[in-house]
Amino acid sequence: MVDDSSGRLVLVDLADRELGFCEKLPCHQKGLLHRAFSVFLFDGNKVLMTQRSLCKYHSGGLWTNSCCSHPRVGEGLDEAVARRLYEELGISGVTCREAGHYCYRATFDNGIVEYEYDHIFVGDYAGPLSLDPTEAMDARWVDAAHVARDVRKRPETFTAWLPGVLPIAFAAQAVRW
Secondary structure: OOOOOOOEEEEEOOOOOEEEEEEHHHHHHHOOOEEEEEEEEEEOOEEEEEEEOOOOOOOOOOEEOOEEEOOOOOOOHHHHHHHHHHHHHOOOOOOEEEEEEEEEEEEOOOOOEEEEEEEEEEEEOOOOOOOOOOOEEEEEEEEHHHHHHHHHHOHHHEOOOHHHHHHHHHHHHOOOO
16 A cells, blocks of 8 residues: 555546546545545444534534545555544444445535545444544434435435435445335
């Protein structure tokens, strides 16, 4: 693995072919398509939802999937998922599998644009959490049917990508909702 803690993102095309790299903030200011991942952890029919920290540069305070981020330059997705589960939630040793992908573009009030080729991962977990408060201010295990209903009824309380990635994760996990 190449150590890329400087914050460069992997730029991709709509087929997820690598095109180059860009620093995180300029990438989001210019709205460049880049590789990302979203993780959903399940305990039976419950899914771990996290509330983004208010210090995040977009979507602070909104509810979202268990964990999400970007792989570092030279880092495989499986490795990136494991790294971020540990960094954000204090979880290690969880086996996650890729469930699919979702491309989306969302513009936020502060001018930031998320344009992501988002790889969706699912895994099973029922252990303790240790939240990094700069990433997540709260976490809850929520019944899948409740999450799906709330996303439809109160979309403003959830991140922009959640309505697109949720059905992919739920289908891969064969969760009823």
